[in-house]
Amino acid sequence: MLHIPQLLKPDELELIDSLLNESAFLDGSKTASMAAKAVKNNLQIDRQDQDTLPRIQAIFDEALRASPLFQIYSMPAQIVPFLLSKYEIGMAYGWHVDSPFMGQPPIRTDLAMTVFLSGPDAYEGGELVIQGPQGVTAFKAGKGDAVVYPCQYLHCVNPVLSGQRCVAVSWIQSQVKDIGHRQILFDLNQVHGSLYQRDPNAPEANLLLQAHSNLLRMWAGS
Ligand SMILES: O=C(O)CCC(=O)C(=O)O
Ligand SMILES: [Fe+2]
Structure with missing residues (x-):
């Protein structure tokens, strides 16, 4: 998993805040499928909204395009339009897995993403808790x-x-389906970044980039 600090700039957050204030929120369990429906208790902006959602989506499109960390980690092929959710006092989303396909037309969900639009001081509780191979991590x-x-x-x-x-x-549907392949590519990319920063002409930086590119070609498109 990856934490991206400050994906959104202060002026983008300000605009999103004002758009959210104008928006109507509906029962969020309507957009959950099967088992997730029973554990989902939050509010969401109507998916059919033609006013606020496209404007917020445009901000996210630009922010994700401009984030090297997001691009390197997720290698996006397709991204589902963002859902805007609100949790008020007592609301929660119980343990679940996301559907393997989402969106219209459906894409394979390789990665999930939460962008925090409230600061940690704005609420108590409400942590996003993820059960990874190394144990449980709580994000606020x-x-x-x-x-x-x-x-x-x-x-x-x-x-x-x-x-x-x-x-x-x-x-997100990634260009690289396999979680282990994505991790290797991410690690190699990080090492290449620091080698390149030390010396852009270092032959080992080029060799590493070559290995990364060749692996990406080998693993992409699956
Ligand atoms: O609110 C969050 O941070 C995650 C929500 C979630 O797990 C979902 O919508 O599937
Ligand atoms: Fe989820």
Whole structure:
């Protein structure tokens, strides 16, 4: 999983805040499928909304395009339009896995993403808790931060005890389907980045980039 600090800039957050204030929120369990419906208790902006959602989506499109960390980690092929959710006092989303296909037309959900639109001081409880191979991690990230995690992982949102928690969530089909392949490519990319920073002409930086590119060609498109 990956924490991206400050995916959104302060002026983008300000605009999103004002758009959210104008929007009507509906019962969020309507957009959950099967088992998730029973454990989902939050509010969401209507998917059919033609006013607010497209404007917020445009901000996210640009922010994701401009984030090297997001691009390197997720290698997106397709991204589901963002859902805007609000958790008020007592609301929560119990342990669940996300559907393997989402969106219209459906895409394969390799990665899930939460963008935090409320700062950690705006609510108590409400942590995004993810059960990864190394154990459980609870995220309560800064306003404008994002967390991206593989859809293989069970996760939940703890009950909000005070205040309110606004987030935007989406799902990504990666160019690289396999979670282990993605991790190797991400690690190689990080090492290449630091070698390149030390010396852009270092032959080993080129060799590493060559190995990364060749692996990406080998593993992409699955
Ligand atoms: O609110 C969140 O951070 C995650 C929500 C979630 O798990 C979902 O919508 O499937
Ligand atoms: Fe989920």
